[in-house]
Amino acid sequence: xxxxxxxxxxxxxxxxxxxxxxxxxxxxxxxxxxxxxxxxxxxxxxxxxxxxxxxxxxxxxxxxxxxxxxxxxxxxxxxxxxxxxxxxxxxxxxxxxxxxxxxxxxxxxxxxxxxxxxxxxxxxxxxxxxxxxxxxxxxxxxxxxxxxxxxxxxxxxxxxxxxxxxxxxxxxxxxxxxxxxxxxxxxxxxxxxxxxxxxxxxxxxxxxxxxxxxxxxxxxxxxxxxxxxxxxxxxxxxxxxxxxxxxxxxxxxxxxxxxxxxxxxxxxxxxxxxxxxxxxxxxxxxxxxxxxxxxxxxxxxxxxxxxxxxxxxxxxxxxxxxxxxxxxx
Numbered sequence: 256x257x258x259x260x261x262x263x264x265x266x267x268x269x270x271x272x273x274x275x276x277x278x279x280x281x282x283x284x285x286x287x288x289x290x291x292x293x294x295x296x297x298x299x300x301x302x303x304x305x306x307x308x309x310x311x312x313x314x315x316x317x318x319x320x321x322x323x324x325x326x327x328x329x330x331x332x333x334x335x336x337x338x339x340x341x342x343x344x345x346x347x348x349x350x351x352x353x354x355x356x357x358x359x360x361x362x363x364x365x366x367x368x369x370x371x372x373x374x375x376x377x378x379x380x381x382x383x384x385x386x387x388x389x390x391x392x393x394x395x396x397x398x399x400x401x402x403x404x405x406x407x408x409x410x411x412x413x414x415x416x417x418x419x420x421x422x423x424x425x426x427x428x429x430x431x432x433x434x435x436x437x438x439x440x441x442x443x444x445x446x447x448x449x450x451x452x453x454x455x456x457x458x459x460x461x462x463x464x465x466x467x468x469x470x471x472x473x474x475x476x477x478x479x480x481x482x483x484x485x486x487x488x489x490x491x492x493x494x495x496x497x498x499x500x501x502x503x504x505x506x507x508x509x510x511x512x513x514x515x516x517x518x519x520x521x522x523x524x525x526x527x528x529x530x531x532x533x534x535x536x537x538x539x540x541x542x543x544x545x546x547x548x549x550x551x552x553x554x555x556x557x558x559x560x561x562x563x564x565x566x567x568x569x570x571x572x573x574x575x576x577x578x579x580x581x582x583x584x
Contacts, residue, residue, distance in 0.1 A: 359559025404439025
């Protein structure tokens with residue numbers, strides 16, 4: 256994701272300097288950059304101005320031999336770990352915007368706690384891409400949508416901030432379908448319910464891509480419905496759409512009320528469930544990130560995609576037996 260969207264930004268007319276931290280693909284990217292194969296944007300090559308193996312190699316104010324660089328943005332594109340995994344000195348207080356390119360719920364919390372004076376921009380990405388080999392990025396399908404909002408949501412739902420607008424301008428300048436939304440947490444939950452927490456889990460435990468899973472058994476669709484409903488119920492409570500007594504909240508602003516658009520999106524749990532199946536059928540067969548990680552034998556994002564939903568559900572009194580089993584078995 257980080258390589259794809261950095262390349263997209265670099266396609267615009269505004270000059271941007273990139274420092275990219277790479278791990279297993281460091282040697283390839285250092286020598287040759289990224290090779291991009293995108294269904295929507297075509298082939299391309301992205302050569303960051305600077306490639307480092309670890310964020311500790313970035314400018315350090317305690318070392319006079321290194322120049323101090325003030326970054327406008329720091330993009331967090333690693334797996335969600337629940338902690339800040341870059342040195343604090345790369346963040347200029349009050350200036351550097353931290354952009355969270357991660358799936359999951361409450362992934363913004365550690366960054367806002369660590370840097371309370373800095374804008375934290377939460378990004379919900381709808382795109383299908385992977386790195387089949389070091390330095391090669393493949394973007395498949397015709398999906399390209401990035402929704403952005405400040406964390407936490409501003410009072411009244413106004414998604415305005417200079418850093419947020421600049422980021423949208425940069426992404427749109429490269430041809431990306433990017434937009435600001437007033438309730439980014441609703442969009443985070445929407446992706447968790449409709450994709451990250453549902454299909455990631457089902458495909459990882461079955462070892463099948465989305466289409467293969469649906470075709471695997473007459474009970475496959477029922478499995479999607481059960482897990483989707485569990486996720487949707489937690490989301491409805493977390494967003495305040497459904498009250499503790501099980502009744503829909505009132506429309507409006509203020510305590511005990513929710514905006515009309517949230518009620519329209521989240522009020523019908525059954526419709527949410529059906530959308531999950533239809534969306535998977537309409538797209539190309541997808542191998543979600545958790546299944547890719549499982550096949551590689553590397554750590555999966557179980558905590559961010561499953562464990563956190565279970566904890567939110569427990570706090571709100573919502574049972575999550577399926578996710579609880581997947582998260583802690």
